[in-house]
Every structure is written in structure tokens, then in C-alpha cells.
Amino acid sequence: MSTPLSAIQKAGLLDQFDSAFLLMDFDRLDNRLAQLLSAFSSKARHAIAIKTNPMKSVLSHIVQSGLMLEAASFEELVLAEESGAKANQLVFDSPVKRVWELEACARRWPGMVVNANNLTELPRLAALSELSIGLRINALVETTAHEHYNVSHVSSKFGVPIQQREEIIRACVEFPITGLHMHSGSGVTGALDNVPAVEKIVALAEEINRVLAAASIERRIDFLDIGGGLSASVDQEEMRIYGAAVSAIPYLEKYRIITEFGQWVHTPIGSAYSVVESVDGVGKFRPQAYLHLGADFLMRHIYSQPRKLQFNVYDRHGLPKDRGECFAIDLVGPLCFAGDVLAENVLLPVIDEGYWIEIADVGANTYGLWSRHCSRAVPKIISCQQQVYKIEQERAVIPF
Structure with a gap:
């Protein structure tokens, strides 16, 4: 049984340093844009918010689909231009x-x-x-x-x-x-x-x-x-x-x-994957799985928790773990402050060191809000279109 994770592993797109990565699904993006276009009059134009997901290849895909981009800063206007947007595709x-x-x-x-x-x-x-x-x-x-x-x-x-x-x-x-x-x-x-x-x-x-x-x-x-x-x-x-x-x-x-x-378009197109670095339950109320993504990637969620996150568990080979028997566990992030907790008391299959956790539907207000706290690298970004996977952006350390 192939999964996006196993396909990415098989394609050799991850290396030993990729403790986490982001996946953008352009087929889902096309589907979302088609739904938006069909919901309104053909005369309506749609400017997709850049701040919600400023990844350049995503913006280029939107522009090439004939839609507009909405910028909340001059820097976003420049990013839109670099992504191929013309003047008649810009809102500031x-x-x-x-x-x-x-x-x-x-x-x-x-x-x-x-x-x-x-x-x-x-x-x-x-x-x-x-x-x-x-x-x-x-x-x-x-x-x-x-x-x-x-x-x-x-x-x-x-x-x-x-x-x-x-x-x-x-x-x-x-x-x-x-x-x-x-x-x-x-x-x-x-x-x-x-x-x-x-x-x-x-x-x-x-x-x-x-x-x-x-x-x-x-x-x-x-x-x-x-x-x-x-x-x-x-x-x-x-x-x-x-x-x-x-x-x-x-x-x-x-x-x-x-x-x-913005978020209506982008949320379902993105998933994030993290290796489980360790699982510790000694002397604690519940076991805790330590991940390589936390409040750096999910800042809005950590501070305001607008919705529950959806998690899926995969083994070391990228195959899904059976949800037949689940156990309560906390998922915690890598940052050095107490609030970096993605979920508490979530029911998941048994998780072991080296397994992968997928965080589904996180294409909006995540990568665009990346936090420099603890100076961690921005993960590699991979895209998927018609079951073809490719690296869109290498893992990047933010210069200070």
C-alpha cells in the first residue's frame, strides 16, 4: 500500500537531515479553485490572499490558473510579481x-x-x-x-x-x-x-x-x-x-x-510530516511524543487553537498504522517553552521512535507565520501533482 509519505521516501526526496517536511498538493489546490470559480458568477474575480500561504510555487500556480493575488504588504506585491502576476492580477x-x-x-x-x-x-x-x-x-x-x-x-x-x-x-x-x-x-x-x-x-x-x-x-x-x-x-x-x-x-x-x-483555499492543500524523535511516559500523566514541528510552524494554533488538528501515524517505511486500538498521548513540539504542545490526550495508535506523524489540513497560516523562536530551520517543502512529487524548496536556515 503506497502513501504520499512512502512515495516520497521511495523517490529519495528525503535525506538524513529531514526530520520534518511540508507537502503541498496542487491537485487539491486546483479542486479548491474550481469550487470557488463555480460558486460565483463568471464575472467575479478572485484574489487569493498571499499571507495565508506565501510559497512562491503555490502563488505561481494560482496566477497561471488565471486568478488574482491579494497582498498585505509591498513585499508581498514583489513576491506576487516574482510569481508571474501582472498588474491586473494584483490587489494591495x-x-x-x-x-x-x-x-x-x-x-x-x-x-x-x-x-x-x-x-x-x-x-x-x-x-x-x-x-x-x-x-x-x-x-x-x-x-x-x-x-x-x-x-x-x-x-x-x-x-x-x-x-x-x-x-x-x-x-x-x-x-x-x-x-x-x-x-x-x-x-x-x-x-x-x-x-x-x-x-x-x-x-x-x-x-x-x-x-x-x-x-x-x-x-x-x-x-x-x-x-x-x-x-x-x-x-x-x-x-x-x-x-x-x-x-x-x-x-x-x-x-x-x-x-x-485565503484559508478556505489553502487549508486543505497542505500537510506536514514530522519524525517522532522520542516517546517518554516515565512519571508523567500520559506518554508524550516529541516532534520536530510545533509552535514554530503552528503559531496560530498554539496560541488561539481555532480548531482541532487531525493527526495520522505512519511507521518508519511510511505505511499507515492501524487505528484499531488507540491510546491517549500528548504530542509536543521542539521549542523551549511550556506552551509548545500540539495536542493533549489525543487517541492514536501506538507510536514508537522513528515513526512519522502527519498533521493534515495545515496549508493556511502555518508556513507563512513561521516563527524564528529557537532558530530552527524551515523544513523542506515538497509538492504533489498527479502523483508526481518534487522538491519545491530545500530545508532553509533563516539568517539572523
Whole structure:
């Protein structure tokens, strides 16, 4: 019985120093992108969040598939360009942008979308006619996002609160704004949570366009960037229902639509594998398996635990261990602090030194959040497409 791990071992892609590695499945990525495209109108465009998984070969694959990339920093824009993205495939959403960065955007990527985070940013964009300028609006809606990732409250640092309606409309008259942008939060488990926010943004765009027409200004709000934020737990049918609900909003068809999904796309495409360095249970409440991946790779999980991780056990040859009889064990990471614990009291088959643990569905907010704590190397990254495995990035020590 062949598994991805045994196939990778047989192909000789691991050496004695590879105590862990990451696996990116491009077939799963293609499937996820196809689901996203089918859920929305064919006129909608989709900018996939770079920060969620900034691996260059993944970004290149997305670009080659005809989708856009959403950057949260100027450095991510450069990474997108290096991955093959053109100006019409770029959205820049950083809440903190330098003047020189905006000017560089206008020179290097004329026509790209730049979303201003607040009203005070607009004067910096006023003379940059080469850019397609959006204004981020905080729609002030309730969602199922975790409090750490909820950006739709009145004290959020993101966007202009929609209750500042007069100021927003006045800004859209004064400055060359052609789009509105919104994003309510990340890890939203309710597929329809964002619909009220989109409805508010559409109504606001309609009002702005009426004011522009009354003022004899030819410019209009013509695109709506409705963000993303859905949890990977939202399944294909729920995504289809969300896309249909958005498409049914009155007057939405007037506008070009951009989405910005990240974790929903990336989570299922990535798995991580670690050798079990040792198992120790002497004098402890439960046995502990010591792994080579922990809070360095799973920082978000360790600190906020947004979901339970799924683990699979393989023997030294990469073959799966039978789950017929399982025992309680703790899985702990390699970092020198007490909180580096991946799971406690998890039921798994008997684990021995030299076995492998797979952590499934960790393609989002993991590699991109890699921690330098304890100065451990970033593991080798391997890709899979149509059962062909290849090394995308060698194990790398971060220079300090």
C-alpha cells in the first residue's frame, strides 16, 4: 500500500537531515479553485490572499490558473510579481502603506487595485491616476469569526465605519475612488454571515453613484471587493449557497466583483510530516511524543487553537498504522517553552521512535507565520501533482 509519505521516501526526496517536511498538493489546490470559480458568477474575480500561504510555487500556480493575488504588504506585491502576476492580477490591502510604496505601485503596476484603509490615506492616492482605487468600509456586522480575527467592530483598525456615511460619500466625490472594499473577519464558520455586509456595501455604492451623477461627475463606483474570510470548514455546497446569495443581492450585477479568500483555499492543500524523535511516559500523566514541528510552524494554533488538528501515524517505511486500538498521548513540539504542545490526550495508535506523524489540513497560516523562536530551520517543502512529487524548496536556515 503506497502513501504520499512512502512515495516520497521511495523517490529519495528525503535525506538524513529531514526530520520534518511540508507537502503541498496542487491537485487539491486546483479542486479548491474550481469550487470557488463555480460558486460565483463568471464575472467575479478572485484574489487569493498571499499571507495565508506565501510559497512562491503555490502563488505561481494560482496566477497561471488565471486568478488574482491579494497582498498585505509591498513585499508581498514583489513576491506576487516574482510569481508571474501582472498588474491586473494584483490587489494591495495593507492598512499601513508608505507614500513611496504607493508611488512605486503606480509606476510598476499601473491598473492594479489599491484599497485605501481609511480617509486619511486618500490624499496620498489623489494624484496616482494609474491606480484603481478602492476605499475599505467597515460594515459593522456580527459574524462567527474568532475575536482575534473579527475586524467588523467599531474599534477595528480596518476600514471606515459605515456609520460615517456622509464622510464616505464626501470622500468619494472629492477623490478618484472607483471601488468599495470590505472584509468582516477570518475563520468565519457561518457561510452566510457576510451577506448582510455585502448588502450594505451595495446600497452604499448605489447611494454614492447617485450623488456623483447629481454632481455631474462621470466617475462611478464600478467595483466591489467583498473580501473573503470563510473558514475551511465551509464545504463546497455551503460556498455555492454563499455565492448564490451574494449574486442575488439587488443591483450587485452592476458591479465588478472581487473576492479575497485565503484559508478556505489553502487549508486543505497542505500537510506536514514530522519524525517522532522520542516517546517518554516515565512519571508523567500520559506518554508524550516529541516532534520536530510545533509552535514554530503552528503559531496560530498554539496560541488561539481555532480548531482541532487531525493527526495520522505512519511507521518508519511510511505505511499507515492501524487505528484499531488507540491510546491517549500528548504530542509536543521542539521549542523551549511550556506552551509548545500540539495536542493533549489525543487517541492514536501506538507510536514508537522513528515513526512519522502527519498533521493534515495545515496549508493556511502555518508556513507563512513561521516563527524564528529557537532558530530552527524551515523544513523542506515538497509538492504533489498527479502523483508526481518534487522538491519545491530545500530545508532553509533563516539568517539572523
